Amino acid sequence: MRGSAQNKVIAMIPARYEASRFPGKLMKDLNGKTVITRTYEAAVNTGLFDDVYVVTDSNKIFDEIVNEGGQVIKSDKEHECGSDRIAEAVEHMNVDIVVNVQGDEPFIDKNSLAKLLEVFKQEGAEEIDLASLKTPLLESDDITNLNNVKVITGKDDFALYFSRFPIPYPRDTSANVTYYKHIGIYAFRKSALMDFYRLPMLPLEAAEKIECIRYLEYGKKIKMVETSVKSIGIDTPEDLEKARKIFS
Template sequence: MTSPANPIVVIPARMQSTRLPGKPLADIHGEPMIVHVWRRGVEADVGPVIVACAEPEIADAIKAAGGAAVLTRPDHRSGSDRVFEALQKADPDGRFDAIVNVQGDLPTIEASAVCASLRPLDDPAVDIATLAAVIAEPGDRTNPNVVKAVIGLAPGQTVGRAHYFSRATVPAGDGPLYHHIGLYAYRREALERFVKLPQGILEARERLEQLRALEHGMRIDVALVDTVPLGVDTPADLERARGMLAPGRRPSRF
């Protein structure tokens, strides 16, 4: 394998959400949230950007903004499955050799983070790449909602191999802990393999999809970035995103 030569960004989105129904179309300063995420993908300028939509109203919003959308089955079990279906429809000839999966509820994602997700794929042994940032808030070290990436990074090293992901406070001992950011870059063949794998035992136990790849021997490497984007899951998160994306402001550290 070599470094990807022709990546594509795919953003999965669906209207169903327990805590914030219809969140892809939630208004943020006059535009749906999904359009903000799409714009961040375009700004990264790593390749074409498409939104993989579970419902036609999401596709309509993206097309109205000038973007490209692919309608997918509404019953996919994960965003990765939705991304794979959209990829097959948009690129049946296999022109794109890497896929950056950006979650549709990350309106404050920085374009530089999208770019950084591809760096680990420079190593031909890496199947999947993802991101993490050093945990700065003490409370986040023990918060089970903050997923930790277990990576051994020497001082100055910014890319390392993922050994595990957990909601627990790991690893033990002195040293930094890393907040996993759920943005993935797949080699095309790795994505196809991943979506066909059965659920892993540890995946089910931790409720972390990326453990399926590790349990089946796939290699995930992590690129270190400076900021953690705000994931919008609740009305309070939405209000926070509106504040961060107020006119005249850009996505910022929080």
């Protein structure tokens, strides 16, 4: 989907140093390179983007990406979430689609990203404000893990709600329900992203601490794209050890 200015597709990697659950995780070593550098290089190596940037509030992360020869933008303002950080960075850029790649997910799957971008070229694409990925959760421990954000969709695969708790609640255990994990990679229309930036947080987003709920609260439509690829986010020191073993 690479192209001219009017349909330019870029990737933005929001990178906050003081992550609440695992401070400094993006600068931890992941088999010879930092987590944020691994993620940046993985995004570039997909070949799907006209440009890839890290956007950060941290001098440490800024210097790291510069030293690795990458493109990085320093945030001028304090931000509550990654989408706000990206919106500040792209406000004056001439871009069409902005993909938010999580800085703590260095195992980027090119095919999943390509499927995500493809929805903007399909029939009915004008209805889509943003698109994101989901993957089935098969183990009960994964379904109940509050670090895994769950998503439910309608029959047209537009998101109905996101939660850290298992949704839907299994009152009828015989119901044939598949639980889906939300993978925090988004493809936004720039216009939807800028709307998000200018609109205040509402109670549901504040309660769950899931930023994409803001889009739903303001009536935006989020197209969910299923992938079988399991994302590996680094939320805890244990996750980092798992990632090191995968790289090894």
